[in-house]
Amino acid sequence: MKATLTSRERYLTVLRGGQPDFLPRIPILMQFAAEYIGSNYGAFASDHRVLVEANLRCAADFGLDQVSTISDPYRETSGFGAPIEYQRDSGPVCLEPPLEGNPDLVRLPRPDPMRAPRMRDRIDAVRLYRERAGDTYSVLGWIEGPAAEAADLRGVSNFLMDLLDDPDYARDLMARCVATGIDFARAQVAAGADTIGIGDAVASQVSPQVYEALILPQERALVSALRAMGVFVRLHICGNITHLLPGIATLGVDILDVDHLVSLAVARRAVGPAVTLAGNVDPVSCVMRGPAEAVRAAITACAAAAGTRFMVNAGCEIPAATPPAHLRALCAPLAPPAVGCDGL
Amino acid sequence: MTTLELLAQAVAAGKAKDAKALTQRALDEAIAPTEIVDRTLVPAMTEVGDKFKRSEIFVPEMLIAARAMKEAMELIDPRLAAAGITPKYTAVIGTVQGDLHDIGKNLVATMWRGANFRVIDLGANVPPAKFVAAIQEHRPHLAGLSALLTTTMPAMAETVRAIRANAGVPVKIMIGGAPITQQFCDEIGADGFAPDAGSAVDKARALVESVP
Incomplete structure (x- = not known):
């Protein structure tokens, strides 16, 4: 299949409802990318030069259309004052969530993204992508969603119980996280990100009632602020979000990542034709374990189920142990569904 | 009432x-x-x-x-x-190496304790060797392995292999976590899978009571 568009043009074409030459490929790479260039996850998470080199090499070798700044959940948490410890071959560890022992919000600073080292490192990654690759690729900035960041600050169990024990506190905490998320996103947009991803994984663990009463309003405020900046918004909530889809459909995101536990057809019915779906090949049982032919068959089936406005992706991060041939099978050019195919 | x-x-x-x-x-x-x-x-x-x-x-x-x-x-x-009343069964449980999430593991541990198991909780990010050592020390009837991240599922497979090869104890191995499926359980040779903390009690009882 011959490319007639650059990666970024291909990506923008789908978001604007047009027909690309083939479907954009936007898998999430972290440890895989670090090790692909002979580095390690610790270096990838702590040095934007490693992160950028790893993602650009993978983009060139596997045919990705978006390069990303995702590394781990603790960029903002570090900015809020949490001590972070890097691991060579796994993600960074937050040694002490700042509000775990004492929930008092007065103690919580408002991080300056340009001064907090781990936040600044991500901003520098965005800038370096633009310096090295210009407009070739879409550049994905990244922030934590309100529930995910609140859970990082309080400890996951504490925060989930806060949602029931003290909803006003949970709301106030998430509002602080949204404010910082907006600050962080604005700096990444200024540095050249055309899309901001929101990771709000913990939201998948709550009831639709709790989600819609407490988390959804905070996500909505965040998405509105991002859209006002003129960037595209990609939402990633790991796990089964089927029960949250009616609420998510009201958020107005441009791209919804769909994990492999969710039916793409059900997601499409919930969010309608205007949202781009990305997913959802099982990252371990299929992408990592293969064989390549099965990966190819799976992503082809995903495209058919999702209909138009679809991008190639696994359900979640590509595992580090994935054979490169399997990622090539996932990302080999795939013809878009015919115009009007709504996947319903 | x-x-x-x-x-x-x-x-x-x-x-x-x-x-x-x-x-x-x-x-x-x-x-x-x-x-x-x-x-x-x-x-x-x-x-x-x-x-x-x-x-x-x-x-x-x-x-x-x-x-x-x-x-x-x-x-x-x-x-x-x-009163000298001790649980009939013992279990060790932990989240596998590379995975720092402990909610699912904690819930299952609580449910097992409520079902009268003695539970040794190894915490999160547990290397295979630590599972093996704990099994050798406590000689449990059951080992519970948890993973929330799809990316740490390979570590779960490695842990099952290590227990089978090195523990030297006929322990039943049960796995669970958001991305885990019965198919994956079968692929890595675990004895049982529970899709949630509620099912984990029924499955645990079935596994330990299946041993003569």
Whole structure:
């Protein structure tokens, strides 16, 4: 299949409802990318030069259309004052969530993204992508969603119980996280990100009632602020979000990542034709374990189920142990569904 | 309503203070600790697990119920120990290497304790060698492996391999976590899989009782 568009043009074409030459490929790479260039996850998470080199090499070798700044959940948490410890071959560890022992919000600073080292490192990654690759690729900035960041600050169990024990506190905490998320996103947009991803994984663990009463309003405020900046918004909530889809459909995101536990057809019915779906090949049982032919068959089936406005992706991060041939099978050019195919 | 009925309601609703007060009241009424556990706390947590399985409640509701159960057990455990009553089965549990998430593991540990298992909790990010060492030390009937991240599922497979090869104990291995499926369980040679913390009790009982 011959490319007639650059990666970024291909990506923008789908978001604007047009027909690309083939479907954009936007898998999430972290440890895989670090090790692909002979580095390690610790270096990838702590040095934007490693992160950028790893993602650009993978983009060139596997045919990705978006390069990303995702590394781990603790960029903002570090900015809020949490001590972070890097691991060579796994993600960074937050040694002490700042509000775990004492929930008092007065103690919580408002991080300056340009001064907090781990936040600044991500901003520098965005800038370096633009310096090295210009407009070739879409550049994905990244922030934590309100529930995910609140859970990082309080400890996951504490925060989930806060949602029931003290909803006003949970709301106030998430509002602080949204404010910082907006600050962080604005700096990444200024540095050249055309899309901001929101990771709000913990939201998948709550009831639709709790989600819609407490988390959804905070996500909505965040998405509105991002859209006002003129960037595209990609939402990633790991796990089964089927029960949250009616609420998510009201958020107005441009791209919804769909994990492999969710039916793409059900997601499409919930969010309608205007949202781009990305997913959802099982990252371990299929992408990592293969064989390549099965990966190819799976992503082809995903495209058919999702209909138009679809991008190639696994359900979640590509595992580090994935054979490169399997990622090539996932990302080999795939013809878009015919115009009007709504996947319903 | 009797004290035990009120206690069951308090646990199921996650009202920790009420659960503690009602447990104390039950003990003051000279109700046997084993009766409080077997006739009240275990059925209450079973009901919570069943509601979770049916997606009538989610993780936050499970967590506050588990917290209420823990409050009750803190009053009861010393009495059981003083009477020389020990759990019939032992389990070790942990989240596999590379995965720092512990909610699912904690919930299952609580449910197993509520079902009268002695539970040795190894925590999160547990290397295969630590599982093996704990199994050799405690000689449990059951080992529980948890993973939330799809990316740490390979570590789960590696842990199963290490236990089979090195533990030297005929322990049953049970796995669980958001991305885990029965297919994956079969692929890596674990003995059982539970899709949620509620099912984890039934599956654990079935596995340990299947051993002659």
